[in-house]
Amino acid sequence: MFCYLASLPLLLVAIWSFLHLRRKNGRKLPPGPLALPFIGNLHMLGHLPHRSLQNLAKKYGPIMSMKLGSKVAIIVSSPEAAELFLKTHDILFASRPKIQASDIMSYGSRGLAFSEYGPYWRNVRRLCTSELLSVAKIDSYAGMRKEEVEGLVGRLRAAREEVVDVTELVERLIEDMTCRMVFGRRGDDRFDLKSVVREAVDLVGAFNVADFVPFLGPFDLQVDRGQSSTLPPWDRIRPVTGAYGCLASVSQDATISLTEVSTISVCSANQKVVSLSHE
Template sequence: MSPTDFALLIVSAGSLWWFILQCRTMVRQHGRRQPPGPIGLPVIGHLHMLGKLPHRSLYKLSQKYGPIMSIRLGSVPTIIVSSPSAAELFLRTHDTVFASRPNAQAAEYLSYGSKGMAFSKYGSYWRSVRKFCTMELLSVAKIDSMARLRREELGLLVESLKVAARAGEVVDFSEKVARLIEDMTCRMLFGKSRDDRFDLSKIIHELAEIAGAFNVADYVPFLGAFDLQGLTRRSRVTAKAFDKILETIIDDHEEKARNDDTKLDRDFVDVMLALKNNPTSTHQQLAETIDRSITKAIILDMIFGAIDTSQTAIEWIMSELIRHPSVMKRLQEEINIIVNCEVVEESHLDKLEYLDMVVKEALRLHPVAPLLVPHESMEDIVIDGYYIEKNSRLIINNWGIGRDPGIWSENVEEFLPERFAGTDIDLRGESFQLIPFGSGRRGCPGMHLGLINIKLVVAQLVHSFDWELPFGISPDELNMDEAFGLSLPRAEHLLAIPKFRKS
C-alpha cells in the first residue's frame, strides 16, 4: 500500500469513527440541553483550540460561552468550569458524581496502570490507598512530628546562601528550592536526604509535563499508534527511568529490614513494605492487594505530590515578592516582630497574617495546578439545567477562577495581598473563590504539608535575606512566563542575589 493510500485509509476510518460517535451522541442527547460551547472540528473536536497554555485559551473561551462550557476533545465530551459558583456545584453539591478520574495513557505508563492514588478511579481501592497515605504520612500529627527534619534541611540551605551572599554570587533560586524540597521529601519518605544516584526533581518535571499534556491518544484513540506528539515515547522513557529509581529505593529498604529488626525509626516506605506481612493491619484491604507495582505507584504519587507542587509555589511567591519590594518589606517587618530571632519555627506560621495573604494572592494568580487534575463523571446528570452525560471529563479552570472579574473586581492581574485583608476567604477548599488544593473527595490530601513547606521556606528566606535581581534587571522586567504541565512552573528559572540580613 502506498503512503497516500495509507493516509486515505486512516482519514476514512477516522471520519467513519467520528460519524458513528456523532450519531450515538445525538441519539443519547436528543432534546437535552447541553452547556454552550464553540463549534468543533470533525474527529479532533476542540483539541486544536487548546494552544500551548490551555488554561489561558479555555479562560478566553469561557468569557464568551460562560462558566459552564462544553467542548469535545476528540471523542470525549468535556465540561469546562470557570467560576466559583459553578465549581461549587460540581465539587461540592454533586461531588459524588464527579469524584472519578478518566483513563489516561500517561497514568498507564507512569502510575503502573493507575495503581496510585491520584489517577485511580473512584471506589474502594482508591479509598484504601488514600486512607493509608493520610494515616501513615499526611495526617497533621505525622507531618508536625517531622518539623525537625524540615528545620535542619532549611538551615543547611540558609548556611549555603550566606556563603553565596558573602561572595555576592548570583544563585539559581529555582534550583536551590527544588533541591531543598527534594531533600525534605526524601527524608520524610525514605529516612535520608536526596540520593546522589538519581535526580528526582528533573524526572518529576518531565512527569508533570507529560501528565499535564492533552495527549491525542487519550481523545482520538486510533491516532494513538502514531504518537504524533511524541508523548508515548517520552512516557516509556520516563517510566523506565523512574522505575529504576523506585526499585533502588525499595531494594535499599528491604536490605535494611533484613539487617535491622529493631523496627525503630520506620519511614513511610518501611511502613508500606511491612503492610503485606501484617494481616491484622488497620489497612486490611490494601494489605490484601498490595504488591511491588502498587508500592511503587504509591511512592511515586507521594514524591510527585510533594516535590513539584511546593517548589513551584515557592518560586512564584518569591518572584512576586521580588517584583513588589513594598510587599517584601511589609512581610519582613511582620516576620521581625513575630519571630524576633534568626530561625523561623513552624509554630510561628499561624501568627503570620500578612504571609498568609501573600501566599493566597500568589496562589490565586499562579495556581500550582491550573486545571486541577481532570475528574470524570460516573453517571448522567443534569446540572444548572444542562445535561451532562456519564464519562464526561470535568476540567476545573482553577487559573480562570482566580481571575473571575465578578469576584476579584478591578486589578485582577495585579499582585495585591491586601485584597484578602478582613475577608474570610480561605484556601483549604471551603471558599470556592480560591481552590489551589481543589475541594471535595479528590481535594489534595497533602495540603497541610504543602502549606507548611511553602510558608516556612518563604518566611525563612525573606527573613534571612534581601533579594536582588542580577544583571541590572529591574523588578518590573522579571520574566513571568509560564510553562504548562499538570503543574504550572515558571518558564525560566528564577535567578537572584541574596544579601544577608541581620535580624
C-alpha cells in the same frame, strides 16, 4: 477501484454522523459548537485555549459542551455553574479523566492523584492522611528538618563573602528533606529526584493526541519516547534507594484490593516490606 477509494471518506463520515446522532439522542448535553468528525472541536482551541473558551462561552453560555476528539467535555465559565459541579454535584464529577501518561506513571492510574473516585481512592486517601500527613507523623521528622535547616544556615554563613544562589540551596534543602522522609537517606549522584519529578510533571501536562483520538495511539510515539527513559520515574529511583516493596508495588497488582486489606504498613527506608493482613 478509484471510485471505491474516493467514496471511502464519505462512508466514514456517514458512519460517524450516524453514531454521533444516536449517542446525542440518548443523552441531553449543554449547547456547544458543531464538532468535526474524529477531531471534534480540538481545532477551535487554538494557541490560547482559555481565550478561545472565553469567546465560545459568550455565544453558548456558562455551561457548554465540546468534543475533544472522541471525549465529551463540559466547559464551565461562571462561579454559579462552577458551584454546581464542584460543590452541589461534586461526587459525580470527582474522578479525573484517564490519560496515557498517568496510566504508565502511576501503574494504571492507581495513585491518589489519578485513580477514579470510589472505595479504592478513599482507602488510599485514608492511608495517606493517617500514615503520611498526620500530626504525629509530621512531628516525627521535626529533628530531621531542624538538622537540614541548620545545615543550610551553616552553608550560608560559610559563604557569607561570596555570591550565593539561594534558590538552588533551598531547592536542594527541600529535595534532601523529601528523600530522607521517603527513602531514609539524602539524594546522591546516582539519581536526581528534582529532575525526575520535573520530567514527570512535564509529561503529564503535555498534549497527547492518543488521549483524545484513541485509534491514533499506535501511531503516536510522542509519549512513548519520553516514557521509555522517564516513566514510571519511581522505577528509576527504587533500585538506587533500595525502596522495594512499597505501596507502588502493591498497586501494580490489580488483584489486590485495598478494601480487603485490614492492616498496611507503609514502607520506609527501614521497612522495605508492605505487611498485608487480609480479612
